[in-house]
Each structure stands twice: as structure tokens, then as C-alpha cells.
Amino acid sequence: MKMDDLLETLASIEHERWSHWQSYLHSKCIPHGTDGALLIPADLVKHWEEQIKTPYPQLTEDEKESDRDQVRKYLPLVIESLTGRHG
Numbered sequence: 754m755k756m757d758d759l760l761e762t763l764a765s766i767e768h769e770r771w772s773h774w775q776s777y778l779h780s781k782c783i784p785h786g787t788d789g790a791l792l793i794p795a796d797l798v799k800h801w802e803e804q805i806k807t808p809y810p811q812l813t814e815d816e817k818e819s820d821r822d823q824v825r826k827y828l829p830l831v832i833e834s835l836t837g838r839h840g
Contacts, residue, residue, distance in 0.1 A: 759834050766827045 782791035804816065812820070832838065 759830070762830055763827055766830075770823055770826070 778793070779791060781797055782793050784790075785792040804812070807816075809817065809820070
């Protein structure tokens with residue numbers, strides 16, 4: 754696979770990941786005002802700030818598995834690009 758094609762495919766996967774996260778985040782927020790603003794509940798902010806500060810090896814097994822699930826979406830493509838073989 755050519756580098757430009759790989760870049761575009763990986764960017765598409767990243768957009769899908771980001772869109773999924775934003776949909777999840779918006780579903781957890783509370784509508785605020787009449788202009789479409791959303792308020793993130795304090796307990797979620799606290800939880801996510803702790804996750805941000807936590808190195809990967811110290812995450813819970815469920816949190817690690819969530820990260821692994823994201824990598825599984827593009828790892829076969831990376832393997833194929835590097836080796837010419839399907840992962």
C-alpha cells in the first residue's frame with residue numbers, strides 16, 4: 754500500500770474513532786442553555802482527568818482493553834503495510 758493511501762485509510766479510522774468518542778461524550782452531557790451548549794458532569798470530568806494522568810501500565814484492565822479495541826481497528830492495516838501480509 755502506498756504511503757498516501759495508508760495515511761488516508763488511517764485518518765479515516767481515526768475520524769471514526771473520534772466520532773464514536775464524541776457521540777459517547779455528548780450522550781453523557783447535560784444540555785445547558787438554549788444555544789446547544791453541553792455540560793460535562795463533574796464526576797465524569799474527575800474520572801477522565803484521572804485517566805489522562807494515569808500511565809497506560811497503571812490503567813485498569815477494562816481501560817486497557819478499551820485502548821486495545823481501538824488499536825485492533827487499525828493494526829491489521831499497519832501490519833499489512835509493513836510486511837505485505839494480512840494480519
